[in-house]
Amino acid sequence: MSTFLWIIFIVVALLAGVALGFFIARRYMMNYLKKNPPINEQMLRTMMMQMGQKPSQKKIKQMMRAMNNQMDNK
Template identity: 60%
Template sequence: MLVPVGILGLVVGLLGGFFLARFTMKSYLAKNPPISEEMMKSMMMSMGQKPSQKKLNQMMSQMKAQNQKAAKK
């Protein structure tokens, strides 16, 4: 009787830990996006483009909208 309870506890703990870690990472990435304006600016400059603030804001808002759309799925 002790072994099935231990196995059940292990399975419940693994599933709970997985979903807790998944939720934590999603909320962290929503608050702290992996690409910042400075990173975007340096990427554009390395590609030979002169980024304006308007263009940077537009690209950041597009990325934010895409992330929100992906989060809804």
């Protein structure tokens, strides 16, 4: 019976470790993306110019604000 209890203990510990690791990694990535957004103003300006639009600073700021609000809502 002792072997059976050890096997159950190992399986429970493994599942708890996987769950804990997932949530720690998720929180780390959320904080990382909040501090280092994948798109900055220069990249946005370049994308708009490649699409044939002349980006104004007001439009760039508006799009950055919209992306930041969307990131905060998640």
